[in-house]
Amino acid sequence: MIKQYLFVITCAVGLVLPAYTAQAAVDSHARNLAASCAACHGTNGHSAGGTPVLAGMDKALFVGSMKDFKSGARPATVMHQHAKGYTDEEFDLLAEFFAAQKR
């Protein structure tokens, strides 16, 4: 219920603010990319437990973590393998998408 409510609000805001609408249109690729994270991190980054909540995560923190997973600077069980599959530009797109999600 809460998620749906938030979704309605997000859509309403999108209608009122043209900038928001334009961004939402451009970002369908980012949205699709981010959907790959949902199996382990929850729909739109709302983790049901055990993995970090990505919804509302600070962009710099997201991008920094992904780059560290990719380089191996930050040890991981699974994330290094996923991070290596994406470009730095895609980290930015993902970061933007998740930062815009309400926690």
Added chain:
Amino acid sequence: MSINRRDFLKLTAAGIAIGAFPSIAFAGSELLKKKGQRVVIVGGGFGGATAAKYIRMWSNNKIEVVLVERNQQFVSCPMSNTVLGGKRTIKDLTRDYGGLKKHGIKLVHGEVTAIDSEKQKVLLANGHLSYDRLIVAPGVDFMFDQIEGLDANVADASIPHAWKAGAQTVLLRKQLESMPDGGVFAMSIPKAPYRCPPGPYERACQVASYLKKSKPKSKVLILDANPDITSKKGLFTAAWNELYPNMIEYRPNAAVLKVDAASKTVKTEFEDVKADVLNVIPPMKAGAVAAMAGVASVDGRWCAVDFLTYESKVHKNIHVIGDAVSAALPKSGHMATSQAKVCAAAIIELMQGKQPDQNPSIVNTCYSMVSDSEAMHVANVFRFNAEKQAMISAEGGGVSAKRSEQEGALANYWLENILDDVLG
């Protein structure tokens, strides 16, 4: 080959019936009055349920979604081997479809009897559903006729494959509980491709985990039709040797040709094997609905699709996702959800007259529980390759360095999160 011919005849017969007597074939009325654009999805497993939710969510609930599913409840195949090990019950893996209804998805519990790709209708016993686009997500069916002496009834009654989580999983667990100490559990693995590549080897671990505790003199015998362990080989071999020494015996190139249910004996090309508990996993093909839709064109078993949209290469406006797809991709629940999301996005864009995402990527993370507490995984990102028109594994994918309790915990959280993403 006989299967292909038979399916072809069945299909042809259905086609003739539809062509000759359209008013009879689709005499039933429209089950749900169609107002706007409608997607009908057949199959409410990982793939179908995800597609249903994401089409609603990403279209701002504008596209009508009707999900046709034969079962009243969703039972997760991933992690169902732990029912055999005793860590979970089948109830722990069972969910209802209530969460999907909250998205405005219309659920129809019933059996599809035919699909008319010309008139764009799905036929059920009590009427039909018209569609603008159809998603076929039927999972797998079993090719029982490849193994003499085995059929669906024998599997239900005494030689369960338990390769769809449910009653057969429970039966197999009961058979293990009744097995005497010192008995032999024999399982067979079909030639790839089959659903869940590491699943059979995980099952051997789960059965051994139970036997080690309760019946330590018993044996697990794996008869693999493949020339070698098809997934996570090093990790599984280590788990077998270190956790269950002298308990698991692995025989490659051992396709089961014949089953004698009464004596619990299987025949391979080389030997007869008698067991106390017999778990024969037959070869698989796309679920029957794929053949009804006329889209199972690859060897009469699997469905060729465009990986930008998952639209069938045979029929327009019919999309196929999940295990039924012909691809060099693992047939896993997670993979089905990944394909479902690409398909959902593409369908929305196509219905809005837009071009679908030309650079899709999908992921798969697949944990195997090798004991009550330890797991290991394989994880990959797959990216669309325009030149090859295929999904290709990106750099960096691979398996765990070693099995661990940390990954066992992650596996449990994976299940919780993915079920929430699919059904919540």
